[in-house]
Amino acid sequence: MKSVVIERPGDLQIQERPLPLPEAGEVRVKVQYASICGSDVHIWHGHNPFARYPRTIGHEFFGLIDAVGDGVDRARIGERVAVDPVVSCGHCYPCSIGRPNVCKELQVIGVHRDGGFSEYALAPAANAWRLPESIPDTLASLVEPFTIAANITAFLQPQPDDVALIYGAGPMGLTAIQVLKGVYGVKTVIVADRITERLTLALNNGADRALNNSEIPLAEQLDGVQPTLIIDAACHPSILAEAAALASPAGRIGLLGFSGEPCAITQQSLTSKELSLFTSRLNSNRFPQVIAWIEQGLIEPEKLVTHTLPLSQIEQAMTLFEKDPRSCCKVILKVS
Incomplete structure (x- = not known):
């Protein structure tokens, strides 16, 4: 073979x-x-x-x-x-x-x-x-990537009235958009990326706003909006500190990154807002869940x-x- x-x-x-x-x-x-x-x-x-x-x-x-x-x-x-x-x-x-x-x-x-x-x-x-016959062969390998989004959102417990911010419009970010919108019904999903074409993909996958943060800081573009739920799907160690600064009090932050580089963040930036920080690796038995979502047309x-x-x-x-x-x-x- x-x-x-x-x-x-x-x-x-x-x-x-x-x-x-x-x-x-x-x-x-x-x-x-x-x-x-x-x-x-x-x-x-x-x-x-x-x-x-x-x-x-x-x-x-x-x-x-x-x-x-x-x-x-x-x-x-x-x-x-x-x-x-x-x-x-x-x-x-x-x-x-x-x-x-x-x-x-x-x-x-x-x-x-x-x-x-x-x-x-x-x-x-x-x-x-x-797999059910309704999932075509050509798309069947994509069950696994969606289990990554299923795993982190299971921790974050999105609600329809959340204001979600996703860093990164690559495959992980796009699956997160689809799950937040299609499965959890989150009304506002904002995506940040530095590549214009990726931001277009984000909008095509259901994002409500797509922000290019290559030159203008996100804080300026959000104009006072404080996300209640943030997912780091760009996986850069600098993001956590900014996410904590942007998040609403009592907000939830989900990390998917695996960088070995140190990340500088103060306890005060987390505890002053009582932020919840969740990390996620791979998936914990999420395949049946994602298969059902695809079969139901939710993603x-x-x-x-x-x-x-x-x-x-x-x-x-x-x-x-x-x-x-x-x-x-x-x-x-x-x-x-």
Whole structure:
């Protein structure tokens, strides 16, 4: 089978690898479509501290179950499935309280174990979620990105009368817009970004206001409006301090970033307003929720897709995703 392998940072190859056999409790997925995430690019360049090399990347993927290991019902062969990349132990403290995404023994498919940029991939049977026919093959890999928005909003508990501010109109920011508007009915969603074309995408995905903060500070553009809910989907360490300054008293701030750089913020800026700060990593069993949202038409994954390329053009696809944020949002890879 053909697999996209990062042998070492900077060394991306398409390799011919042996067909994997599912172990007990696993399924093998014949991958149909996969989509590119920023973390895939980070692994390519050696900027993901969790990756181990060599690694077949890809954690957003969809396909058909074509083989099962011991203990898995053979009737599952042929199922259309989206794969949750979060693999947990099931018995540590985080797992026991329903947060397997921060399991003490966490493994992420495509990061710690081989992923879905391959003609075939293995996954625990419990991680392979059957999809209704109403979700087309071409969009099925996008269930996973929406679980990121599902996870952070579950902490933030948006309300219709919230004034929401989202930093960043990349894929994470756009999924957050759709979830806030389509699922929670938030009436006012403001998005800040420094790329005009991304701001246009934000409006097309449901944002009510799109602000370019490349030259004029957000405080000036908000003109006294104090957001009650803020999501940092740009993932820059400087944002938290500004978010705390802009937030309404009793506001909620959600962080999705993974930067190792220090962030300067005072306790006073948080406690004086009694702000609530939430962090979110990956997703905690959000796949059924997102599948239902798509089936009900509450979110529209197709609005994120700008390019579709074959797996054979993986380096071109990854470079496009990384280098051309003006024209590119989500890139779908046709695997087979």
